[in-house]
Amino acid sequence: MEPLGAGDPIRLGPYRILGVLGAGGMGKVYFGRDNTGRTAAVKVLLPELAHDPHLAQRFLREAHTAQAVTSGGVARVLDARIDGDDSRPWIATEFLSGPTLDDAVRAYGPFGADGVRALAASLAATLSDIHAAGLVHRDLKPPNIVLTATGPRVIDFGIARPEHGMTLTTTGQVPVTPGYGAPEQVLGQRVGPAADVFSLGAVLAYAATGRRTFDGTHVAAVQYEVVHGEPRLDDVPAELRHLISPCLAKDPAHRPTPEQIAGAFAPPQGADRIWRTGPLAKDIARRGAEAARQATLVGREPGSGPSRRRLLRASLAAGAVVAAGGGAGAWWLLREEPRTPVESGLASGAKLLPRSTAQSGKAPKPLWGPLPVAAKPVDGLVPAPLSLRDVVVFAAKDGGLAAHFTRDGKEKWRLPDVTPAAGLHPLTEQLFAAAGTSGALRVHDASTAKLQWELPDADVGRFLTMDDENLYAVTRGGQLLAVDLTMQSIRWTKPLPTYAVRGAGPRAAVAGVTLVLFGDDGAVRAFSTIRGLDMWTIEGQGKSGSAIAPAVVKRKDSNGTSYTVFLGGRTLKALKFPGGNEVWKAGPPQNGTDSWGAPLVHGDTVIATNGTTLAAYDLDGRQLPLNGRAARGPLPATPLVRQGEALWAVEADGRGVSAYSTTDGARLWTWSAESRGPWGMSGAGNRVFLVNDGKLTAMPTVG
Incomplete structure (x- = not known):
């Protein structure tokens, strides 16, 4: 907004x-x-x-x-x-x-057969109601279907007309979305309810595969395919293909009615759980x-x-x-000229591997990569890749940033005048913050790389975290920086001890109006987010040279809203805010190691590496059964990544990454790019993105 x-x-x-x-x-x-x-x-x-x-x-x-x-x-x-x-x-x-159907498919992947059946039955019933009112919708497509808690809702009657009305509104204008409008609409002929049935078939094929059934490099090519080509249904599950295909018949008379579609696609009980x-x-x-x-x-x-x-x-x-x-x-955006087809590289969630594959102990093949496109480590550091929208953004081999499509790993754009060492920070589902070579704070669109706004005098050295008002960073001069995202201006700065900001540190999180900062010196400091005032310091929480990212949980009870901050280091510690009082701790770490890893919170569970094991606790400090063993010695204090039903961790010797079961902590597999050294790791869309030794890889995970 x-x-x-x-x-x-x-x-x-x-x-x-x-x-x-x-x-x-x-x-x-x-x-x-x-x-x-x-x-x-x-x-x-x-x-x-x-x-x-x-x-x-x-x-x-x-x-x-x-x-x-x-x-x-x-x-x-x-x-x-x-x-x-x-x-x-x-x-x-x-x-x-709720998200539109196209946003949902991109974020969570194609629907399963039962989900497509539920979608088809609901949309067919709605079309039947629309046609019963004597109307033809004329623009049924994924962006015009909103998924709500009660099911799909059809929207935008901007070009709906009575049955048999002409499609053309002005000379040469065909207000129909390429790939979804029926052949008779493309040709400017009179249309009836069967045109909506054709659109429904194209929508269901998209929901089942994540791809358009008619596509091309430009609008005219797509429209030609609609009129003369055959729909591409090879990726549609066989049990659905024979149901969708009749909807896409060139002759309107050969298409089924919405009532027939609702009967043919009758879903099993509970199939609508996909949106429930x-x-x-x-x-x-x-x-x-x-x-x-x-x-x-x-x-x-x-x-x-x-x-x-x-x-x-x-x-x-x-x-x-x-x-x-x-x-x-x-x-509700008023209609413009038809848009060009969506690029073929847009993301959809990768399919989760079956448990049988995971239980084999053999690492799966990458979805794509390793690609020799990433930057080598600088001072032993590898910035974590960032996945937003349809791309994964990372430090590029030749300097600056690059973005590759999450689906197939192909390059989409480059930004040469950005400093990757500052890290990348997501601001919304589409925008991210980066640092220019001069230290300027820059906000870009992840999908297009377009610069949205810039703060030249921010002097950003490394991004930390953000809240509803500010983006926090450490400047190149060692100051703690708060940028007011509303006014796009510096809100306050605060000097930090030199030993707290050296190396890869610090790491930070926000708990209400408190910024909790874990320094490279092992000390944890708390600052007011309003003015940057010092609040308290915990010395010796971590070892020197290892800043560990805190994790925060917001909780509500009869007493109001509170926040719990979880800290790794020499103990695994939980602090309650406001106040910062310690509520429980576990430790010291086992097996002679001197540091708990960065905690990861999923639902009501806190997970962290403890020596050579993974340990789990509920939010109140009660230990839960999770007994995963590392493949090669202690896991380092590198943040865990959770995707699907697997926890991913970098092995201590840097020779690979391992996936662990979230159920019992058992190691599922270890994958190696046959290289050593630091790793950058992140997860999104049922994919885990890895950067190591100048290579970028996308791995599948288990469901």
Whole structure:
């Protein structure tokens, strides 16, 4: 969400306008909240177009068209009218909390057969309702399907028309998304409900494979394939292929009806669990909670002052409210010219390996790599790669940063004037912070590398962590730095002891209004996030020359909100904030080693390396059974990575990485690139990305 600018309305009808969700070729979409607390996506025609009576009528016709459909499978129109000082027409719809289908497939991978069946049955029922109202949607596609806790919702009736209406709106314009519009739409012929069935077939093929069934290098090539080519269904599971194929028939008369599709795809009981349980359901719940929180934070009446969290979220493009609303920001964008096909390298989650493979003890083959494209270690350090959107970003062999597609490892872009040694820090699901060669703080779009904004005088030496207001770093001159992300300015700086910032350190985490910093000298220091004031210091928590990343858990109970910070080092320690009081500790480490590793928190479990073993505790300090043994001696204090049902750790001698079962800690396998030295490691999308000895590798993990 972006902040309101000059000319943006403050209120439209009952809705107080809180921010901008996006803009299209004809208008803007705002995030609104009425006096009852109900949120809405409010679409407004651009001022320069509002005076055209034909456009205004067409704009409002979209609302009336959507209101004609009473199905629970579409987004409800809440209100539509001409209002405001400039008499611009606006439409308000319910704010859907959930990702669009294309975002969900990219984030979590293609749906299984049962999930596709559930999706097909639900969408077919919705199409049946749309057609029963005498309408044809005409633009069914993954971005126009929002996955909510109650199932898929079809959105955007911007080009919906009565049955048998012409597709062409102006000479030569075909408002249809390449690869999803039916052949008769592409050719500008009259269309009926069968056109939506063709689109549904293309949508289901995408959900089952993560790829378009019609694709090409440009729009004309895709449209030619739709009209003359055969759909690519080889990757569709065999049990679904014969059901999807009839939907994609060139002749509309040969396509099944939505009712026939719903019957043919009848899913087994519980098949809808894909949006009720698991990672997708958690994503939907998180987005809903964040949307509600944002509405509460920014819903203060004028005079109470703006919420800093609101301003921060607004300043970060593609930030939390857009994420919370899922497709709400996207689908209410007024239509523009059809977009070019999605690049073939876009990410989707890798398939998890079956447990039988893991139990064999043999390391799997990489998904791709090792590729000799990464930088060699500098001063014994390898920056961890960062995966965002469709790419993994890393320190490049020839200097600067490079990004390769997560799907196949092919290069996408390069940024030569960036210093990788400062590390990379994600700001949103799309943006990351990097340091320029002069120390400037730079914020880039991960998918395109486009510079979003820059703070030239930040003098960034190494990024640490962030919270809802600030990004924290250590400057090249040894200062602790807080950058206000709302104002894109330095908020405060604080001198640090030289011995705390040497080497690879420090590491940090935020607990409420406290920044907890683990220095390279082994001391842990606490600072106020508001002004950077010193609060307390724990000397000797770690050994000199080894800063260990803290982990934080936010907890709520009858006494309010508290934070627990977990520290590795000479003991595994839990501190409660506010206050920083010790609540439990375990240690010293076993087997003659002198350091617990960096703790990793997953759900209600804290996991850390303890000598040659993995140890697990619940959040209150009770030890849990987890008895993994390292392959070659003690595991170092390198952060663990969890993907799927495996924990990944770098072996102490630097000769490989091992995967351990999250169930009992048993070592599943050890994989080596036949090299020694430091490793950089991160995980995303059921992949583990490794950088070692100048090579970049993507590994699968186990489910």
